[in-house]
Amino acid sequence: MITEEFEPTTDTVEEEASVEACTKCTACNTVCPVARSTDIFRGPKALGPDMERFRSPQEAAVTPGLDLCSGCKLCEVTCPSQVSIQEYIRRAQNQGAREKGRSLRDWVLGRTRLLGRLGSMTAPLANFGNSNPLFRVLMERFVGIHRRRPLPKYQWLTFERWFKRHPRPVKSRRKVAYFYGCWVNYNDRRLGERAVAILERNGIEVVVPHQQCCGIPAVVNSNMDLARRYGQQNVRHLTPVAQEMDIVASSTSCGLMLKHDYGHLLDIPGSERLGAKTYDIMEYLWMLHEAGELDTDFQTVPMRLLYHAPCHLKSHGIGYPAMRLLRLIPGVKLEEVDEGCCGISGTFGVKVEKYDLSMKIGRRLFDAVKAAGSDYVLADCETCRMQVEHGAGATSAHPLEILAKAYGHG
Amino acid sequence: MKTDVAVIGTGLSALAAARTVQQAGRQVVLVWPGLSSLYFLFATIDVIGYPTATATESVADPAEAVARLITREPSHPYARAGMDAVHAGTRLMLEWFKEAGLAWQGALNRNFLLPTATGTPKPCCLAPASMTAGDLSRPEPIVFCGFTGYQDFAPELAASNLKRQWGAADVSAIRVTAPGYGPDRLFTSVDLARSFEDATFRDAVAAQLREHVSGDGARVGVPGVLGLTRPGETFAAFQEAVGHPVFEIPTVPPSVIALRLFDRLRKHLQEAGIEIIWAAPAHAAQVTDERCRSVLLKAAGHEFPVEAASYVVALEDWVDGAFRAGVHTVRDPFFHEPITWNKVPTDRTAESLFSTQPFEQVGYALTDRLQPADENGKPLARNVFCAGGAMAGYDPSGTKSRGGMAIATGYRAAREALAA
Structure with a gap:
């Protein structure tokens, strides 16, 4: 007879969820953008919780199609039982890569900061090479980067160096630390400048602490050890900062790494304290608004805007703060596209063997964007923006750009 | 917020x-x-x-x-x-x-009696228009149609059960092939539903049905896979191509009919x-x-x-x-209050899966x-x-x-x- 009272050992459903919590309902398979687009991929249920029962830490996981999981995490968003479906797949991918070895390409793609440093140092040359058809053919042949995938432009002046010369505001109500990420630093300094201007406009002093790549490029290129190293460096640098102020990130996936994946996927000790103080920048601005601290003295912005919610934003569990904020701006006509994953998934859609699949996944979104017509397609995630521009021929921007316009910055 | x-x-x-x-x-x-x-x-x-x-x-x-x-x-x-x-x-x-x-039919003062995938007549009040031609209060003969390789609907099973339970009516079963769905392919209702949105695929299936379904006035029951995103359109186009009244039968999860609604x-x-x-x-x-x-x-x-x-x-x-169930109590995620629960664990379930639990x-x-x-x-x-x-x-x-x-x-x- 069982007489002992059963008490759960942890207090959240999420932590208790395991392969055993999967009820085989198949909800994940129905939303998986990859399974929708190719027959070879057997879906998150089979590759995650089903196969997990047959895996052991001692052996590499060899399941056909495993590397086709792009890591969008929509399966986890959908799961009624909060099973960490994608984490099982991710760990198996990583285990497989550890045994088989990684290609030069995946080694490089996992090191965004190294790429960024090289790219920005040689900016004109790098940008010329990246857009030169002959060079791209060679790159496809020898590195495995698809020739038709537009690559991000590098900039000579990094955000880090720009910020060093940026004058600090005289007066401020509070401070916030900005996690700018590799994209803002090496490819889109302007977005970082906008973030700083908007925060300062609201009486917040921006602090830019020393930081490393968030690690997601390494995670998605099956190099979790490297990602963990990056994560540990960030935890070391940022945790003392987080004791004094909140941290905001303007990239959806960087933010999700800091908030959630350092602790859950990479098992970095002590990362929970950092995650608890990290906010997506739009989430943070909305909190300011609800606290009555956001300057809503907006100029009219007469624009038709479409909003594409990045998959990883859904994993944040904070709704769509960008839509809430932009609806405060007079003149803005804002609609959600709601056609699911764009298909690029970071470096996934850059690879020669995955480019076509990535474009096929995004087709529904591209068609909807083309049919709707708009001044901008907004997305919080930089690779979503790249994909929408490439696939739908639209102009894309971070929602912050519109907020900046409403404050009169260009 | x-x-x-x-x-x-x-x-x-x-x-x-x-x-x-x-x-x-x-x-x-x-x-x-x-x-x-x-x-x-x-x-x-x-x-x-x-x-x-x-x-x-x-x-x-x-x-x-x-x-x-x-x-x-x-x-x-x-x-x-x-x-x-x-x-x-x-x-x-x-x-x-x-x-x-969404085209739905029904009213609170009557029930349809619709066949399930196992051929059981099931009373239901409101239903998508794509299902109601299956109403068993109508007299027309029924042809259940399955797809070769699709494991979640066996037309023969549905036909024999319905014949037994529903009595006299003329019920039969056929199977047609779905182009592109070979024996090696693992697929679900959702894959079929996406294919049915393609006119070529739809017409190829409809052509086989026209050939197999003889006799005027017969209605055709197919698993509920007729389109995912534009359900009304896909259903109407398919029914027209078949030339007989068509009705969908809900499948085991994932139920495409539910996906559409939600x-x-x-x-x-x-x-x-x-x-x-x-x-x-x-x-x-x-x-x-x-x-x-x-x-x-x-x-x-x-x-x-x-x-x-x-x-x-x-x-x-x-x-x-x-709710989260322990051995003696159940707790809810909001108030974290213990909720009344059968004290003896073995009393919580009935032996038959189909009994009230x-x-x-x-x-x-x-x-x-x-x-x-x-x-x-x-x-x-x-x-x-x-x-x-x-x-x-x-x-x-x-x-x-x-x-x-x-x-x-x-x-x-x-x-x-x-x-x-």
Whole structure:
């Protein structure tokens, strides 16, 4: 007879969820953008919780199609039982890569900061090479980067160096630390400048602490050890900062790494304290608004805007703060596209063997964007923006750009 | 974030509640703890199919049968919602379906008798227009059509069972091939549904059907896979190409018919500017002075507080993790109160899978206004209202009331939330 009272050992459903919590309902398979687009991929249920029962830490996981999981995490968003479906797949991918070895390409793609440093140092040359058809053919042949995938432009002046010369505001109500990420630093300094201007406009002093790549490029290129190293460096640098102020990130996936994946996927000790103080920048601005601290003295912005919610934003569990904020701006006509994953998934859609699949996944979104017509397609995630521009021929921007316009910055 | 009413759940009761609040002109947020059973196993809206869980004679007039059930069982969720909520909620949903472009048929004073995938006649009140040609009160012969390699629908099984249970009628079975679906391919209803949106694929299947189905007036029953995103169009085009009345039969999960319903209603809410907070299970209610001040969602990294004037808790007990069962107690994720539970673990389940399961009865004790209550009947919070599977005694399976109960309780809870 069982007489002992059963008490759960942890207090959240999420932590208790395991392969055993999967009820085989198949909800994940129905939303998986990859399974929708190719027959070879057997879906998150089979590759995650089903196969997990047959895996052991001692052996590499060899399941056909495993590397086709792009890591969008929509399966986890959908799961009624909060099973960490994608984490099982991710760990198996990583285990497989550890045994088989990684290609030069995946080694490089996992090191965004190294790429960024090289790219920005040689900016004109790098940008010329990246857009030169002959060079791209060679790159496809020898590195495995698809020739038709537009690559991000590098900039000579990094955000880090720009910020060093940026004058600090005289007066401020509070401070916030900005996690700018590799994209803002090496490819889109302007977005970082906008973030700083908007925060300062609201009486917040921006602090830019020393930081490393968030690690997601390494995670998605099956190099979790490297990602963990990056994560540990960030935890070391940022945790003392987080004791004094909140941290905001303007990239959806960087933010999700800091908030959630350092602790859950990479098992970095002590990362929970950092995650608890990290906010997506739009989430943070909305909190300011609800606290009555956001300057809503907006100029009219007469624009038709479409909003594409990045998959990883859904994993944040904070709704769509960008839509809430932009609806405060007079003149803005804002609609959600709601056609699911764009298909690029970071470096996934850059690879020669995955480019076509990535474009096929995004087709529904591209068609909807083309049919709707708009001044901008907004997305919080930089690779979503790249994909929408490439696939739908639209102009894309971070929602912050519109907020900046409403404050009169260009 | 702040809002007038927060609805927690994504099932039919949650959607009915959200729509009710929206129609009243108040701001509503839907909190999404993962998909509900609506997403993958629903198909029709059953108001009441059998007067009791053990009855064998099906109900002819659902409205009358619910009224009788309410008189007989005053603590039944239908009784708590009230007859007015049954009528008003159903009206609200049918109007919504129409506005959202979903073609549905049925009324509260009659039941269709529709064949299931195993050939059992099942009473249901409201159904998509693509299913109603299967109504067994109609006399035309039925041809069940399966697809070679599709394992979730065996037309021969459906035909032989229906022949036995339904009597005299002319029922037969055929199988056709679905182009591109060879024996090596693993596929589900969702894959087929996507293929059916393609005209070439559809016509190739229809051509085989035209060849096999002889005799005037025969109707063709196919698994419910006729299109995912433009259901009305795909169904109409296919039926026309076949040249016979066609009806869909709901499949085992994933049910495409359910996917269509849920996806359309969700999008329709979002188009109207209603926000859905994804991937954030609610895990605590902050209650002071008998009022819930906020519900904390388990978001990435930290808790995400939703502050509303009132709340509708519309979870489906077991499916979306509303309750957590221990050996002796069940706890809920909001108030963390122990909930009445069969003390002897072996009494919680019935031996037969198809019997009424005692654990289904577990849920919040309620006040007359659907507020979750403590053992003395005092509300745990005055501005929280409960709908759907998390209500005590909520078990729609035996009486075939899934859908009807969800709508009536969702509507009533939302009205109470608006009045709070």
